[in-house]
Amino acid sequence: MSLHIYNVLHREKMPFEPLYEGKVHMYVCGPTVYDHAHVGHAKTYISFDVVVRYLRSRGYDVLYVQNLTDVGHLLDSGEDRILKKASQSQALPMQIVETYARSYFEDMDALGVLRPDISPRASGHIPEQIAMIETLIAHSYAYVTERGNVYFDVHRWPEYGKLSNRRLEEQEAGARVDLRDDKRHVEDFALWKAAEPEHILRWDSPWGVGYPGWHIECSAMAKKYLGVTFDIHGGGVDNIFPHNECEIAQSEAANDAPFARFWMLVGSLTVPDEFGIPIKMSKSLGNFYTIKDALKLHRAEVLRTFILTSHYRNPVVFSEEALDGARRGWERLYSAVRLTREKLRTAAPGNAGAAFLDVLAGTRQKFIDALDDDFNAPGGIAALHDLTREVNTLLNSGQPVGQAVLEAIDATYRELGGDVLGIIPDEAAAGSAASAERETGLIRLLVDMRAEARAARDFATADRIRDQLAALGVALEDRADGTVWRAN
RNA sequence: GGCGACGUCGCCAAGUGGUAAGGCAAGGGUCUGCAAAACCCUCACCGUGGGUUCGAGUCCCACCGUCGCCUCCA
Numbered sequence: 001m002s003l004h005i006y007n008v009l010h011r012e013k014m015p016f017e018p019l020y021e022g023k024v025h026m027y028v029c030g031p032t033v034y035d036h037a038h039v040g041h042a043k044t045y046i047s048f049d050v051v052v053r054y055l056r057s058r059g060y061d062v063l064y065v066q067n068l069t070d071v072g073h074l075l076d077s078g079e080d081r082i083l084k085k086a087s088q089s090q091a092l093p094m095q096i097v098e099t100y101a102r103s104y105f106e107d108m109d110a111l112g113v114l115r116p117d118i119s120p121r122a123s124g125h126i127p128e129q130i131a132m133i134e135t136l137i138a139h140s141y142a143y144v145t146e147r148g149n150v151y152f153d154v155h156r157w158p159e160y161g162k163l164s165n166r167r168l169e170e171q172e173a174g175a176r177v178d179l180r181d182d183k184r185h186v187e188d189f190a191l192w193k194a195a196e197p198e199h200i201l202r203w204d205s206p207w208g209v210g211y212p213g214w215h216i217e218c219s220a221m222a223k224k225y226l227g228v229t230f231d232i233h234g235g236g237v238d239n240i241f242p243h244n245e246c247e248i249a250q251s252e253a254a255n256d257a258p259f260a261r262f263w264m265l266v267g268s269l270t271v272p273d274e275f276g277i278p279i280k281m282s283k284s285l286g287n288f289y290t291i292k293d294a295l296k297l298h299r300a301e302v303l304r305t306f307i308l309t310s311h312y313r314n315p316v317v318f319s320e321e322a323l324d325g326a327r328r329g330w331e332r333l334y335s336a337v338r339l340t341r342e343k344l345r346t347a348a349p350g351n352a353g354a355a356f357l358d359v360l361a362g363t364r365q366k367f368i369d370a371l372d373d374d375f376n377a378p379g380g381i382a383a384l385h386d387l388t389r390e391v392n393t394l395l396n397s398g399q400p401v402g403q404a405v406l407e408a409i410d411a412t413y414r415e416l417g418g419d420v421l422g423i424i425p426d427e428a429a430a431g432s433a434a435s436a437e438r439e440t441g442l443i444r445l446l447v448d449m450r451a452e453a454r455a456a457r458d459f460a461t462a463d464r465i466r467d468q469l470a471a472l473g474v475a476l477e478d479r480a481d482g483t484v485w486r487a488n
Numbered sequence: 489g490g491c492g493a494c495g496u497c498g499c500c501a502a503g504u505g506g507u508a509a510g511g512c513a514a515g516g517g518u519c520u521g522c523a524a525a526a527c528c529c530u531c532a533c534c535g536u537g538g539g540u541u542c543g544a545g546u547c548c549c550a551c552c553g554u555c556g557c558c559u560c561c562a
Contacts, residue, residue, distance in 0.1 A: 028562090044562040047562095166490080190559095236561085237492085237493090237562090238561060239561075240556090243561095278555065283561060314493090314501090315556070316500095321499060322512090325500050325513080326500080329500090329510085332525095378501060381510075382501090386509085396526055457521075459522075477523090477525050478522095478525090480519085480520090
């Protein structure tokens with residue numbers, strides 16, 4: 001079985017072959033940076049992080065582009081999101097953009113989400129957007145109005161609606177009509193808007209001073225960095241219409257070439273309302289938890305585990321109960337890794353217990369089979385849990401296990417759980433390497449002293465050390481062959 | 489109303505034709521100075537009703553329920 005991806009464009013799982021052998025060109029719609037990111041964003045970007053990590057682990061050279069929207073994203077009221085925030089905070093628009101772009105990267109870094117190769121900003125690509133709009137006008141796919149607005153004429157593009165399965169005639173009845181609009185048809189969408197005097201995010205264009213529509217940035221930047229046709233376009237399903245649909249229409253009309261070959265859309269994160277009904281987490285509804293707040297309560301690996309135990313296309317309900325289950329499940333995995341590494345410190349050289357290498361090979365195969373099947377991360381995690389049972393059994397059996405075998409176990413967790421899923425940390429230590437080393441040494445010293453007390457049957461001292469360490473967040477577990485500790 | 493999904497053990501959740509992965513919780517054991525962890529055992533006829541098929545969570549129809557989108561949203 002080779003890698004298969006569910007392609008939203010065709011509504012079916014299809015074998016994945018990149019356009020250029022060995023290379024994957026991938027674009028994911030990024031956030032509009034006018035506020036702190038929330039856990040819903042985390043779901044989308046962790047999901048694509050695993051996609052990128054897995055593709056790389058399979059040997060693909062991935063070029064991953066994810067934009068930052070910093071202009072043109074309007075509210076219903078016609079206000080620009082960035083400008084609204086700027087006037088509220090009495091700051092320059094670009095200060096807002098800078099503040100929240102930094103906040104976004106901070107959060108993603110903390111979540112272990114690898115940075116995209118390129119993070120282009122809409123405001124930095126105005127000429128590219130203007131050029132694309134000019135092409136669309138030249139080919140009569142777009143028109144300029146008296147007021148200096150430019151709209152894409154969806155009736156000129158029969159395939160409009162092919163991603164979201166929407167037909168124009170079905171839209172007419174429900175479409176919102178804005179009397180201020182000067183569109184030919186209500187379904188037409190803006191490529192360029194003339195700026196009102198108070199609109200300070202403005203640029204010169206062939207149609208007067210104005211600013212780009214929201215959708216054109218993704219088309220222009222994807223083309224610039226990935227080419228007119230590229231492999232994968234991702235995003236949250238909530239943007240399937242109109243945003244993704246408009247991207248396809250304007251790109252294919254302007255480039256006269258297919259746009260993205262595979263469309264991957266991530267299911268939304270929901271949060272129960274006061275009646276327990278799950279509602280999509282979103283900024284506009286105000287029912288969101290910021291990533292910063294979530295990270296105060298749960299470590300990044302646990303949040304990743306929580307998100308990755310559901311398939312990326314499914315919606316997920318954000319609840320403390322589910323998060324707690326994820327935490328305990330993750331602890332089970334990580335304890336086995338910790339035990340392996342602890343054993344490794346004193347292991348005898350050699351490959352005693354080499355029969356276990358077959359188990360590792362089996363785990364690897366199960367993991368690959370799962371991820372090959374449309375990035376089935378839950379299946380991958382299940383493979384790690386199966387492995388964990390075997391590892392615990394082996395390491396508790398009292399049989400000798402050589403260094404080579406322990407290293408192979410550690411490497412399996414490191415590669416599958418660490419490199420691909422990002423849920424197994426390299427080292428338990430936090431802080432600087434030097435202080436972490438010192439802390440580890442101090443804990444080991446106390447553990448050794450406690451072992452001496454236990455040997456002398458001085459349980460009062462032994463329990464005092466264990467209790468006080470527990471109060472500091474360091475838990476001890478006594479085993480027949482010694483004590484294992486873990487820090488929260 | 490239209491479009492798109494979903495409904496699998498108390499909770500989370502895989503599984504697109506061949507007698508239901510995994511985690512959490514729960515109960516019973518083993519181990520332990522105590523504890524913790526670990527290991528073993530137990531724990532589901534897959535929303536309802538029809539249909540197709542030798543065989544269906546898995547395909548079709550209807551119904552019930554839930555969510556997302558319908559130009560603010562990852």
